[in-house]
Amino acid sequence: MRRFIALMTVVIPFIVDAQLKVWVSYNDEEFAVFKQLVTAFEESTGIEVNVQRIPFEGQEQKILTACATRTAPDLARVDCAFLGKLAHRHALLDIDIGELADKIVPVALQSCILNGKLYGVPDQLTCVCLFYNKRLFREAGLDPNKPPATWAEFLKYAQKLTDRSKGIYGFAMRNTLWWTLPFFYSFGANFIEDNTCVLNSPEAVAALQFKVDLYRKYKVEPGAWKSGAIDPDMGFQNEKYAMVLNGPWKIKLLKTIGIDFGVAPIPAGKKGGYTTIGGTNFVIFRGTKHKHEAVEFIKFIVSKESQIKWANELGQIPVNMEAFPYVDTIRHPYLKVFLYQLQYAIARPVLADYPAIEDVANPIMEAALMGEKPVKEALELIVYKINAILQEE
Amino acid sequence: MVSRTSWQAYLFIIPFAIFFAIFLGYPFFYALYLSFHKVTDIYDAFNALKFVHLHNYIKLMKDVEFWWSILMSLLYGAITIPLSIFVSLILANLLHRTFSLVKLYRTGFFLPYLLDVFVVAIVWKFLYAHPYGIITQLLQRIGINIPPLLASPKTAMLSVAIAMTLKGCGFGMLLYLAGLQNIPRSLYEAASIDGAPPWKQLFYITLPMLKPITLFMVVTGIIGALSAFAEFYGMTGGGPIIRVGSHILGCTKVAGLYLFRNLESLKLGYAAAISFVLLIIALIISAVSAKLLRVEW
Amino acid sequence: MVNKVKAFIIYFWLTVFLIVVLFPFIWMIITSLKPIGTGLTLTIIPRPPTLSNYKSVLTQYKFGRYFVNSLIVASIGALGATVLCTMAAFAFAKLEFPLKRPLFGMFLSVLMVPGLMFVVPQFAIVYRLGWINTYKAMIIPHLANVFGMFLLVQYMKTIPDELVDAARVDGANNWTIFLKLIVPLSGAMIATVFLLTFQFHWNNFLWQLIVATDEHMYTVPVGLAMFRSAHEELHTLKMAASAISILPITMIFIFAQRYFIEGILRGAIKG
Numbered sequence: 001m002r003r004f005i006a007l008m009t010v011v012i013p014f015i016v017d018a019q020l021k022v023w024v025s026y027n028d029e030e031f032a033v034f035k036q037l038v039t040a041f042e043e044s045t046g047i048e049v050n051v052q053r054i055p056f057e058g059q060e061q062k063i064l065t066a067c068a069t070r071t072a073p074d075l076a077r078v079d080c081a082f083l084g085k086l087a088h089r090h091a092l093l094d095i096d097i098g099e100l101a102d103k104i105v106p107v108a109l110q111s112c113i114l115n116g117k118l119y120g121v122p123d124q125l126t127c128v129c130l131f132y133n134k135r136l137f138r139e140a141g142l143d144p145n146k147p148p149a150t151w152a153e154f155l156k157y158a159q160k161l162t163d164r165s166k167g168i169y170g171f172a173m174r175n176t177l178w179w180t181l182p183f184f185y186s187f188g189a190n191f192i193e194d195n196t197c198v199l200n201s202p203e204a205v206a207a208l209q210f211k212v213d214l215y216r217k218y219k220v221e222p223g224a225w226k227s228g229a230i231d232p233d234m235g236f237q238n239e240k241y242a243m244v245l246n247g248p249w250k251i252k253l254l255k256t257i258g259i260d261f262g263v264a265p266i267p268a269g270k271k272g273g274y275t276t277i278g279g280t281n282f283v284i285f286r287g288t289k290h291k292h293e294a295v296e297f298i299k300f301i302v303s304k305e306s307q308i309k310w311a312n313e314l315g316q317i318p319v320n321m322e323a324f325p326y327v328d329t330i331r332h333p334y335l336k337v338f339l340y341q342l343q344y345a346i347a348r349p350v351l352a353d354y355p356a357i358e359d360v361a362n363p364i365m366e367a368a369l370m371g372e373k374p375v376k377e378a379l380e381l382i383v384y385k386i387n388a389i390l391q392e393e
Numbered sequence: 394m395v396s397r398t399s400w401q402a403y404l405f406i407i408p409f410a411i412f413f414a415i416f417l418g419y420p421f422f423y424a425l426y427l428s429f430h431k432v433t434d435i436y437d438a439f440n441a442l443k444f445v446h447l448h449n450y451i452k453l454m455k456d457v458e459f460w461w462s463i464l465m466s467l468l469y470g471a472i473t474i475p476l477s478i479f480v481s482l483i484l485a486n487l488l489h490r491t492f493s494l495v496k497l498y499r500t501g502f503f504l505p506y507l508l509d510v511f512v513v514a515i516v517w518k519f520l521y522a523h524p525y526g527i528i529t530q531l532l533q534r535i536g537i538n539i540p541p542l543l544a545s546p547k548t549a550m551l552s553v554a555i556a557m558t559l560k561g562c563g564f565g566m567l568l569y570l571a572g573l574q575n576i577p578r579s580l581y582e583a584a585s586i587d588g589a590p591p592w593k594q595l596f597y598i599t600l601p602m603l604k605p606i607t608l609f610m611v612v613t614g615i616i617g618a619l620s621a622f623a624e625f626y627g628m629t630g631g632g633p634i635i636r637v638g639s640h641i642l643g644c645t646k647v648a649g650l651y652l653f654r655n656l657e658s659l660k661l662g663y664a665a666a667i668s669f670v671l672l673i674i675a676l677i678i679s680a681v682s683a684k685l686l687r688v689e690w
Numbered sequence: 691m692v693n694k695v696k697a698f699i700i701y702f703w704l705t706v707f708l709i710v711v712l713f714p715f716i717w718m719i720i721t722s723l724k725p726i727g728t729g730l731t732l733t734i735i736p737r738p739p740t741l742s743n744y745k746s747v748l749t750q751y752k753f754g755r756y757f758v759n760s761l762i763v764a765s766i767g768a769l770g771a772t773v774l775c776t777m778a779a780f781a782f783a784k785l786e787f788p789l790k791r792p793l794f795g796m797f798l799s800v801l802m803v804p805g806l807m808f809v810v811p812q813f814a815i816v817y818r819l820g821w822i823n824t825y826k827a828m829i830i831p832h833l834a835n836v837f838g839m840f841l842l843v844q845y846m847k848t849i850p851d852e853l854v855d856a857a858r859v860d861g862a863n864n865w866t867i868f869l870k871l872i873v874p875l876s877g878a879m880i881a882t883v884f885l886l887t888f889q890f891h892w893n894n895f896l897w898q899l900i901v902a903t904d905e906h907m908y909t910v911p912v913g914l915a916m917f918r919s920a921h922e923e924l925h926t927l928k929m930a931a932s933a934i935s936i937l938p939i940t941m942i943f944i945f946a947q948r949y950f951i952e953g954i955l956r957g958a959i960k961g
Contacts, residue, residue, distance in 0.1 A: 028750065028916075055915030058899050061809065064659070065900050068438035068810045069817055085659065089435045167524065227632035227645075228521050228543025228552075240525075256726065286436055353658045363634045367641045370634065381641075401864045402787035409778035410793075413834035415815065417800045420808035438810055487704060500944055501708045505715055507939050509893055512932045515925075516714040516721075527717075559711050568841075571878040575848045602848060609844040612798075613837065620804045649804070656806060668803045675802040 019048045020293050021073035023063070025056040025280075030124075033313050041300045047293045067091050072285040074294045077123060079280045080111050081354040086283060087112075087119040088352035093284045093291060094118055097299050103320050104302060107277050110347035119350070120281030121298045122319045126247045127275040127345050128182055129337055130154075130267065134260040136161055136168065136242040147264030151186070151210065154243070154267040158220035161242040171214060172232040172241035175225035175369060177361045178276060182245060182266050183207040185274035185346050192349045197386040200379045203270065209375045212368055225369065236261075247278070248316060251334050263337045265344070275345045279319075311335070317342065353389060360385040428665035435659060442662075449666035459667065461642050462651040463619075463674065465550065469647055470618030472554040473561075478610050480558060481565025486599075488566065489573045499570070503563035510560075514627025517556040518543070521628075543628060546635045546644045553645060557624050565610055572606045573599070604688045611682045612675075619671045622649030722930035743930035747917075755906060756913040761938070763828045763898070763909060764891035771835040771887045776880055779842030780868050784854055794843075801836045806896075813900060827901040828909070832891070838883040845879040846872060881946060889939050910935050 026034050031053055038049050052073070054062060060082055066072040067086075078086065086092050094117035101109060101118070108122035134144035140160045148154035158170025173179065181191060189204035191197065198204075214221040224232050224241065233250070235241035237257060245266075254261055266273035282301065284294045300306060307323040310316060315332040317339065318324065329336045351357065361382045368378035427442070428449055434441035453459055488499055505513065520527050523541030532539055542552040576599065584594050600607075625631060631643035631650050643650075648671060655664040723739040726746075747753065781787070782794055812831050821827040849872065857867050873880065895911035902908055914931040 052903060053905060053916070054899065055912060057915045058896055060657075061896055062900050064435065065810055065813050067436050069814050070436065071817060071822075086435075089659065091436050223541075223544070226541060226544035227549065227629040228518060228523060228541055230522055230525055238525075356654070356658045359654055363632070363641050363643055366632065366634045367636065372634070372636050373641070398786040399864060400787065402781040402785040402790075405777040405781035405785070405864075405868070406793070409774040409834055409839065412774065412830065413797065413800075413836070416812055416831040417808065417834055417836070418796075419815065420811035421800050421803060423811040424803060424807045439814065487700060496944075496947055498704065498708060500940075500947065501712055503943060504936075504940065505711055507889060507936050507943070508715065508718070509932060509935075512718065512928070513714050516717050520713065520717065556714075560714070562711070567882060568845075568879075571845065571882065572848050574878065575850075575875070577850070605844040605847040609841055612840070616802050619802075652804060653806075665807060668807050671804070672799060672802040676799065679798075 019050045020075065020290055020297060022049060022051050022297070023054050023059070023073050023076040024051060025054050025059050025077060029314060033310060037301060037306050037309070040306075041297060045293075045296060045300075047296065049297065067285070070287050072287055074288040074290050075282055075284055075297065077280050077282055078120070080278060080348050081351075083112060083120045083281050083283060084114070084350040084352060084354055087114045087350060091286055092119045093286055093288065095121060095284060095295055095298065097121060097295065097302075100299055100302065100320075103304070103322050105317075105319055105321055105342060107342070107345045107347040108279060108319055111277060111279075111350065112281050114350040120283040121302055122279055122281045123301055125277065125279040125317045125319050125342075126249060127277045127317070127338060127341055128179075128245050128247050128266065129275065129341050130243060130264045131236065131246045131250070131254075132243045132262050132264065133236065133239055133241075134262050136239065137262075140242075144260075144262060147262060148267050149273075151267045151269050155214070155218065155220070158214070158243065159218060162220045164219070167240055169222045169224075169235070169241050170220040171243045172224035172230075172235050173211065173214070173221055173245065174232060175362055175366055177358050177365070178278070179245060180208070180211065180365065181276035181346075182274060183211055183269075185276065186266055186269035186271055188269065188271035191346075192351075192390070195390055197383045197390065199386070200376075200383045204379055205376050207269070208365065208368060208379060212371075212375055215369055216371060223369075225366070248334065248338050251315065263334045265337060265341045272344055273341075275341050277342075277345050277348060351390070356389050357386050360389065424665045424668060427662050428669050430662050432659070432661045438661065445662065449663050450670070452663065453666050453670060457640055458642065458646070459648075459651060459670075461637075461640075462646050462648045463671075465644070465646060466619050466621065466648040468550060469554055469621060469645075470615055472551060473558050473618060474611055474614035476554070477558045477562050477565050477614070478607060480562040481569055481610070482603075484562065484566040485569030485573060486595075489570055499566070502566055505560045506564045508560070510557075510623040511627050513556070513560050514624045517553075518628050521552055521556075544633050546633055549629055549633055549644050553624055553628055556628070557621075568606050568609070569603060572603045576602045604686055608683055608686055608688045611686070612679045615675050615678050615682075618647075619675055620649050620652075621647055622653055625650055626653075718929045719933060721926055722933050724926050726926050743926045744934065746927060747914075747931045747934055751913050751916060752905070752908075753910075753913060756908050756910050759825075759907060760892060760910040763825055764888045766825070767829040767832060767891045768884050768888040770829065770833050771838060772880060772884045774833055775835050775839040775842055775883055776873065776876070777868070779839050779846055780872050782839075782843045783846035783849075784851070784867070784872065785864065797836050798840060801840065809897065809900065812897075816901060822901055823903045823907050824901075828891070828894070828898055831897075832887075832894070835883070835887055835890075838887055841886075842876065842879055842883060846876055849875050885939065885942060888942070892935065892939060 024031070024034060035051070038051055041047070042049055059078075063072065063076055063078070063082075072091075083092075096118070104122060105125060108125045109118070112118055112120040112122065130147060132147055137144040142157060142160060148157045154171075161170035162168065184191065184199065184204050184207045187203045187207035187210070189199060189201050189207055191199060215223060222235075222241070223229055224235060230238075230240065232241060232244040232246070236244045236246070237254070237259065239259065251263075266275050282298045284291060284298075288294055302320050304320050304322040307318040307320040308326045311318040311323055312326070312328045312331065315335060317335065318327065324339060327335055327339065364373070364378050364382050364385070367373040368375050373381075429444060429446065430442040431445050431448075432438055432441060433443050484502055488495055488502075521529075521542045523529050523544065528542070529539060540548065542548045580598050581594055584598060589597070625645050625647055629645040631646035633644050634641050635644050636642075648667070652664055652667050652671075655667060722743050723741070724743075725738070725740050726742065782790065816822060816827045816831060821830075853871060853875075854867055857871055862870070893911055895915060898909045899912045899915070902912065914928070914935060917927045917931060
């Protein structure tokens, strides 16, 4: 049987093509800018780059199938959670970008480091801030230019903004772990320390209790996290929810629809107002024959010049800090807030199976929100289950 | 009766069987082989396999979430299969005649079947949305207050099942319509002469003659329920939660979602084992249904 | 008069039910007419209705090329699969031969394992054969359509055996029976299997994405997936794209409906 299986093994092709094969999943505007960068890279180095644009949906299966049959490209752009999955399973090469590493936003870079080795370089960085509806602020008699600075203030605002008879709520939230991390972090809790989940600390209990209270006790949150409810995005666009957490990717759409909104840093808790980060990274696959060229390509993409262009043409956060002073904050006023927030951001641990962790944590947090389980008990259970997953690998 | 045993039958089967063997048979046995192994290197899913005996299956037997997901899938099937057979049969019988708009009706009922499941799921999520969704709003206007359908444990599964039955019933209608064409009219004429009322004709002629098609609906319905994924992924994501003893479980966390999560976690051997347990369950239920329907297959 | 009232009541409820069944479809069309970015709004009538989503879908990317690719893959794939299924189904439904039940059981078993499990080994075979980035790779692995074959077997079983026996008494051999009797009588179901296989290929997103290594070989579902990027879901565009993508199948169904329901030789056995 073993032989029969081995018979079907795909042999690594011997023909070495001089091209660098890259798979990316950018959207239209991003891809247009990316193409310009690629052309510039080809002209300056003489290395030919073959870019294939793949849809975001389905990219994970495409890449995994390619890995399993040893037909992966040289480089691909993957998100943080997927990077962890690949890095833990030795599908990636570690990357040395030299001094350039000091210029990359530290939290983004740390989100690619596993056992002291760098397995990806961020090409796109996002974080979460507080979005608020200025029109609803005015109607509630609040100053639209003074968003809440602390969670205590936030609660007061939310109570003022909530008008259940009109179906308007001060705040709407999601129940997933990633969207709850800003609460945990700003209340001073840690997520994972030394490969052990520590979300059962008193700080974590206070953070989740706060979320539960927003819904159950103060009733300023409608239950937007329930399946089949109007989710925060939809409610904010329809001006039903006055405040939500969201990221820079939403700005353009909100402007298009004509919502009068503002963006503010995460309200401060005991520790300050901390955000979680997200984004994508370039990785180099184990089967590559062009490691040197691949590294050069990555260095070019995250160089100061490329990143200035990227940030200003797309209104996105640059990953290279040297580009920060050149960001056109007049053209992209909201970016200022995100750049500020990045100083108070916490890196993502590189985990072998982040989706599985979400999968165990979310139903239990939902039980806490539903009042089916006390917060402390819920978090103990989450920690127990997450640690089982962490130990599994 | 002329004997129909014939070696020539193989000539009809061979073209199908060749493509089957290469592109489905081999992957099938590979998956079976995989279910006794653990993939140690995702960069080589064919050679880097470690034999783990029955470990994957034993782990599966002890997995509460797995059995719960099977239970939820079976519940889903238990709602959708009889419901869609019932609705399809009624539609087919009503549209098995000629009147001016019959084509329009047939096309209309069949159209949703052609849509992508995920797209339909997203649309239904909007329709069910609480409190601003169309359904809630319409019912409110006539004075009926309903709970959030997708968020309460009692209605979530039923709501998904109804949405998918409405999407799929046109296909069943089409099959039954085609089946009705094959029932010799002489049978009905004879029955009419004997004075059998229409409902008797339905139970003693129409339904028995359509049994092979009903079996098809049942078997594919079971397979569909055990592998259902996109409708739940799009509409509920497995929620809402329910407490069963010390466990917190998703009311719509079906086997398809469970399998997907394990594939996503790259537990390929374990996922393969799940597939084969699903296969055995589907085979048993199908065989029992065939027995109950008294159809040979 | 009583009959007319009865008919009216039946068709009144039939119409109500039709509207319910079509509601998601109608909602899809409505959403596709809303201006970009307002796909999540809860208003029923788009204000103002716009065709810009359709324009974007059709002009952005090489949609024409994707359409041609999909048309080639879906029509050849459906034709091939339908021929193979019909032949095999005839043997299983109307002939007796050794190993019939084990073979059929094996074919059906494969139907019960979720297709996602097969992707990696199928890709390995296609790669070994050197078919990556070709139409062959998209078509041939799906030629053996077990679902379609099962459907045809069950349908052919509803054709009375007496007809086959009578033909045999008249001296017809298996080929004649197949071509002159079974195929015409199963016309409706054969057409349905063609339609379903066509639709399968038309929506076969994951496989077509995996075997295409060049954007020129992308098909309609792969192209449509480009509308979704990491965070934003452009609902209006997605709905417009879905509306466009079901157009060909809907056309086939409307114009060839006679064949789907009545078959080619209608009334042959109505006697």
